[in-house]
Amino acid sequence: MTAMHAATHTADAIALDNRCVAHNYSPLPVVAASADGAWITDVEGKRYLDCLAAYSAVNFGHRHPAIIATAHAQLDLVTLVSRAFHSDRLAPFCAALAELCGKDMVLPMNSGAEAVESGIKVARKWGVDVKGVPAGTSNIVVAQNNFHGRTTTIISFSDDETARRGFGPYTPGFRSVPFGDADALARAIDENTVAVLLEPIQGEAGIIVPPEDYLPRVRALCTERNVLMIADEIQSGLARTGRTFACDHWNVVPDIYLLGKALGGGVVPLSAVVADRDVLGVLHPGEHGSTFGGNPLAAAVGTTVVDILAGGEFQRHAAELGVHLHARLNELIGRGVLEVRGKGMWAGVDIDPVHGTGKQISLRLAERGVLVKDTHGSTLRFAPPLVITADEIDWAVDQLAEVLAR
Numbered sequence: 001m002t003a004m005h006a007a008t009h010t011a012d013a014i015a016l017d018n019r020c021v022a023h024n025y026s027p028l029p030v031v032a033a034s035a036d037g038a039w040i041t042d043v044e045g046k047r048y049l050d051c052l053a054a055y056s057a058v059n060f061g062h063r064h065p066a067i068i069a070t071a072h073a074q075l076d077l078v079t080l081v082s083r084a085f086h087s088d089r090l091a092p093f094c095a096a097l098a099e100l101c102g103k104d105m106v107l108p109m110n111s112g113a114e115a116v117e118s119g120i121k122v123a124r125k126w127g128v129d130v131k132g133v134p135a136g137t138s139n140i141v142v143a144q145n146n147f148h149g150r151t152t153t154i155i156s157f158s159d160d161e162t163a164r165r166g167f168g169p170y171t172p173g174f175r176s177v178p179f180g181d182a183d184a185l186a187r188a189i190d191e192n193t194v195a196v197l198l199e200p201i202q203g204e205a206g207i208i209v210p211p212e213d214y215l216p217r218v219r220a221l222c223t224e225r226n227v228l229m230i231a232d233e234i235q236s237g238l239a240r241t242g243r244t245f246a247c248d249h250w251n252v253v254p255d256i257y258l259l260g261k262a263l264g265g266g267v268v269p270l271s272a273v274v275a276d277r278d279v280l281g282v283l284h285p286g287e288h289g290s291t292f293g294g295n296p297l298a299a300a301v302g303t304t305v306v307d308i309l310a311g312g313e314f315q316r317h318a319a320e321l322g323v324h325l326h327a328r329l330n331e332l333i334g335r336g337v338l339e340v341r342g343k344g345m346w347a348g349v350d351i352d353p354v355h356g357t358g359k360q361i362s363l364r365l366a367e368r369g370v371l372v373k374d375t376h377g378s379t380l381r382f383a384p385p386l387v388i389t390a391d392e393i394d395w396a397v398d399q400l401a402e403v404l405a406r
């Protein structure tokens with residue numbers, strides 16, 4: 001078999017991968033060839049229940065029919081003009097997304113990390129232009145154990161040594177305080193603070209839900225101290241937790257939403273910074289941009305995604321089935337599971353290390369046809385496509401119970 005032909009067997013495909021693909025991931029030995037709804041089929045025809053949903057980028061299921069139809073139609077019209085010209089797709093997308101968020105304006109980008117970078121730039125510029133912080137002296141308060149992406153600036157305020165080591169020098173201007181501790185956050189804010197940047201529920205850290213009063217207190221502090229509250233809803237947002245945004249659980253509205261992943265419908269990279277005019281209006285021509293940001297294909301797909309979210313069906317389904325998912329996972333506490341955290345269709349499951357590492361449990365689950373991902377040693381995360389059924393959840397949890405019983 002040559003590299004030009006798709007490998008048809010798992011071992012061949014993985015051998016080619018090991019030779020030609022940079023080793024910045026450590027994937028499970030499953031080689032996807034096609035997918036539909038909540039299911040992935042590998043190169044040998046074996047089917048797996050996807051309980052990861054591409055880190056929530058496939059919230060609406062693999063190849064959601066309306067999203068795929070939009071993509072097909074747009075492929076036959078125009079896919080990319082860059083922002084050098086207008087396209088008839090971008091403004092309707094931004095208008096619809098702004099309305100979904102209750103904000104005025106949208107800055108479209110591509111990856112989640114780019115949305116975070118862009119949010120940081122907007123906050124710094126707002127600090128200079130609006131708050132009056134001297135240029136180059138601002139700070140942004142972040143939470144310990146955050147995950148916001150992989151760029152040089154973003155890893156500069158990460159606590160994950162594996163993500164940081166060897167990549168310095170780091171970008172200054174960030175202060176890290178414990179997640180969930182509003183008093184520590186209040187102490188960290190000074191007159192040069194332009195923003196507080198948080199995941200409302202920390203995802204990569206293990207689906208950490210903050211104390212009930214935390215986000216309302218963060219919101220109040222940001223308002224009192226004239227600081228922008230930036231909610232990174234790239235993984236937590238767009239129906240995953242049973243609400244459009246995780247912040248909705250606490251009736252908190254941030255100044256800036258950072259969105260990505262599911263915004264592109266699992267088809268294209270599409271991210272966005274969403275805020276009111278008094279914030280996003282600080283950007284002027286030439287100050288920020290992206291060749292692919294807001295391209296017609298992504299904008300068309302994003303518009304369909306926003307239409308789907310505006311209907312509310314996925315949020316309701318995630319809320320209802322999330323109760324079932326958590327109830328079933330909680331039954332395993334004391335039977336190999338130490339703790340279950342999360343909201344809606346998002347669960348962090350701490351496995352008792354006597355049963356093996358998270359990676360070992362993930363491998364055993366994959367053998368049984370269930371795909372999950374480990375994080376932080378012994379935590380498994382369940383974040384299936386939101387089209388999953390109650391019976392499929394039961395089957396997946398039964399597989400975990402059997403793996404832990406052995």
Ligand SMILES: Cc1ncc(COP(=O)(O)O)c(C=O)c1O
Pocket residue numbers: 055111112113114116147148149150199203204232233234235236260261
């Ligand atoms: C909360 C959060 N922010 C940002 C990112 C980065 O997104 P991307 O991988 O698309 O750059 C992620 C990715 O997992 C994330 O979970």
